[in-house]
Structure formats: structure tokens, C-alpha cells
Amino acid sequence: MKHPIVDVKFGKFSEKTFEHKEIGLKGVGKNHLPIINMEQYVNTSINQEIHEEICIGLAMAKTYSFGRVVGTLPPKDAQKTGTDYYSEQMRNIENFDPDGTHRKNIEYIFENSPDPISARENTWKYCYFAMGSTIPWYFTFYLRRQSFLEKTQFTKLNPDGSTKLEWEPGTEIFAKTKKFIETLPFKSIGRVLFFTTYPSVPVPTHRDYVVAPHKDHNINFFFAGGWRPSFVYNEITQEKIYLEQGSTCYFFNNRDYHGVDPEPRFRYTLRVDGTFNPEIQKRLGLEDGYVYHESYESY
Template identity: 30%
Template sequence: MSKLCGLWGRPYIDLSPLIDTSCFAELDREIVLGLCRVEPSYTGGSLKWMGVVAPWVHEDPYVDYGQVIGAFSREELRDFVALADDPSAFDLDRGGEYTFGDETDHPLSRAQMLYLKYRYGVYFPWKVCYHLLENDRWEDKHSGAGKDFSAEAKAVFPRTVEFLRGLPFVEIGRCVLFGLEANDHAPAHRDTEPGSALGVAQSISFAPRRGKRFYVCDREGEERTVVRAPIYWFNDMDYHGVEPDPFFRYSIRVDGVFEPAFVKRLQRLYRR
């Protein structure tokens, strides 16, 4: 544990003794049926460009769309923005001023994601990404102000939303389902730079179906811990990723602010 930021000297906190997971089989059935009725998106294809991956990930062969777009010629940019939801919003003479994709003012359209994959071989780790509760920016993922679960999420995933509402949060700022296709992996990355925040980001992740090998690791990748708990809290200042497996896997991450009583209970149980 010495090389990990962790939580109270642990690589992660198993929350299953505190949160009832007996409904997970029921949730899994609802979720997989619901995913057939909604339109998930892609995400994670610009982690290298965002500068959040582990050092060794920069050397792997997987293509990052931030780097691809940054090297576009005028003609390539023209073809790319023609696939935007509103191509008229872009001036080719100002191409260098635009940023595209996650956490920017110009999210990728579905057509642009497919084009980047087909034309340039861009790798999107999570090809099934669905926001049950949307956040505008990464910085507001812990604030629930003015937010609610989407009407579609409440209609298609009612039991799941009920479970999410019952989690020990004062407010929820983001709730996302992350799914990986067979044989895909999530590269090691971190969400928060160590030392950049006063405390550990409060979140709960859970996998209603077993089999997703989510791990946390140190900067060198030498100390790697696969999370075995069905529901857990981890320190997102640690590098984390998902190992490849020959089948679809998913989990749901909820970000927000824990109830004070829940924090005190965690401290009593796990603080060393």
C-alpha cells in the first residue's frame, strides 16, 4: 500500500458490509435490458491528450483522438467538422482555436466518434457510456445543484434509479454507467492530481454483475490491486483502469457528497 494514495492505508474500501447489494441481480437484468433501448455514447478516447494517463500508457500503440485532431490539416478538419451536429459553428480558418470531445465546448457527435475510429484507428475504451445523471464539467461532478436523473433514465432504469437515490449521499453530481466491449481495456489513468485537492473525491462505484476487473495501481504499475468488492470507494488520485476480458463488462460510478453520518461510520470502521 505504501506507493498508493489509497484510503486510510487501504487500496480501496469495500462498502458491501454497509450497503445492501441483494438487489444486484435484479438491477443487472434491468440494466442490460435497458441498454438495448437507449443510445449510449463513447468516451475515454482522449486520455493521453488530457495528460491523465500513467507514464507507460503514453508508449502503448492505442491512438488518442486529441492527438489526431491536433495534427489535422485544413482538409482533414473540413471532413471532420462536416460530421458535427452543427457544422456551421466552425470556421476552418480558426481550426487551431477549437478543442473537441470530453470536457470541452465541442463534444463529439456520434458520427465524429465513428469517423475517428474508422478513419484514424482511434481507440475508445468505453464504447458503452450512459449518463443517468449528467454533469456539465468535471469540476461540478460533486454538486447536485439543479440536477436530477434524466427522464429517460427514470423511465428505462426505475429500479436502478431507486437504488441510486438510496445511496448515502447528501447530493449527487454525476452518475455514469461505464461499459467495455469484449477484449477492450481501460488504460491506467487518474482523475485527480495528487496534492491538487484538500480531500479525497467522494464516490461510490458498483458492478451489479461480477467479472469487471477494475484495478488501482501505483505510478510504476508495479503495485496493482484488482477490486474484488461489488460496491466500493477508491481514491481517484491513484491510477486505475480495467483489465481486458472476452466479454462485455460494466459498472456504475456515482459522484457527490457523502452524508456526514456515513463518513463517520467509515472512519470508525476503516481508519487505522
């Protein structure tokens, strides 16, 4: 099975995307578990304390970001909305920009943004505002920042030459949350961020990246906010498999299609990326740490 990455480039803009492919659910590990309640592995007794701290912290935060998804919506969803994720619009830019106006404006953004990282984020925000690209979340907020492709890694080359991945400035108010994160069953922790949703707006169905062998370990938390209608989606059978009712944290294979149904109020999910400790890897059936590997097809 091959699920190729497609490079998109014009001017100074570059991005990676991938097409829809009917692959079906691969699930987690050799046992192909679709979506796993992780409460047995974490301390849930302080969920209310952490939830209150998070709500205060998000209310006082000054550095919200816009998240992005690469790849494509499932065809049924794309037909319903008449749009797609920004990377697919960029790949098919001639269809969305017949007179070149958007390309000219994106070139302006690259010329006038302070650095390449800002230029890319400003570009996908422009696509949301000007081209109607599908917006995956209301906003994101980082406690610990790491690049997308290295999100499970706990080291990062900093401008001063150090390599330790640090908590973001301005996150001191999340002291209990950080302390809790350090108790989780990871041998190392990388990216930590909040994904949020606007009332009555879903998290659209998406894959995080191409379906290929990977070791993207993560736990997603709701705390006292309570269960969310999070699901993984089988694009072949068009079936949604939901997180167990009542669960406040979970793990899944992020290369499977997934999303969250709309809810009537603002919600957040705290995502912690890293590498599970060996005991958890064994219990979850992650041979050599792989969440998905072609060898699992024989199980």
C-alpha cells in the first residue's frame, strides 16, 4: 500500500499534501484497536482542578494560533461543503484563483512576514479568510511548541544553541496542568497544545498525515469538561466509531480519518505528543513503538 506525499510549490510557497485514498481503518498497534480509552493509565482524580486552571489560562492567553490540516476531506464531506483543506486548494490553485489574485496576495504575504514560519501560518490564514478553505479548529494554543513532523521529539535546536524543548513563555498559569503532564506514562514528551472548537461547529474529518509506518504516540484530554463525540472514520464503510461514553482521555492512530461531531458550546482538547514508556507500548500492542506498520496487516 502506498499513500504518496505530494509537494506543492509556487513562488516562495511550499507545502505537502496528499490525496484521498480508500484505505479503511488501521487502528492502533497489532490489535487494530480503533480508539482507546486511556483513563486506566492516568490520574483522573484532579480533573476538576485542571479543568478550572485551563479555563482560566485560556481566558487570559494572548498568543492564540490558527491550526492547519494538510491533505483532503473525504469526498462526501468535500461535496457537502464545496471546499477543502488549504493544502488541496493550493495544489489546485488554478481552479480557485483563475486570475492570479490570490497568488499575488500570497507572494505579498511572504515578502512582508517577519520569518518563513510566520509566512506559512499567515498564508493558511489568508486561505481561510479569502478562499474559504476548511478551518479545522477555532484556535490552538501551545504549552510546548514543536514542529509537526517532529512533534513526538523532546529536543529542539533553539536560537541560543540549546536543544531542550521548553514550555512556552506566558504559560506559567498552567502550573498544575504542566505538573500533571510530567506524570503521564511517556518516557519523553514533545509537543503539547490545545485544540478548541466553536459552539455547534465540528472538527472536520481528516488524517494527520499519510498512512505509513509511524510512532506518533499521544493522549488527548478533556478533563472535567467531560466526554466529547470524538470518532475515527472508516471511509470505505462510511462508519464512525466513537470514543467510549464517559471517557475523558484517549489515544488513536492519527493516520486514520478522525474528527469530532459538533457540540453546543465551546470545547477544548489538550493533546500531549511523545513516546510512551515500554510498559504502555507493550500493553497497547505497539511493536517496536509502531502505532501502525505494514507487518500488522498479518495479525
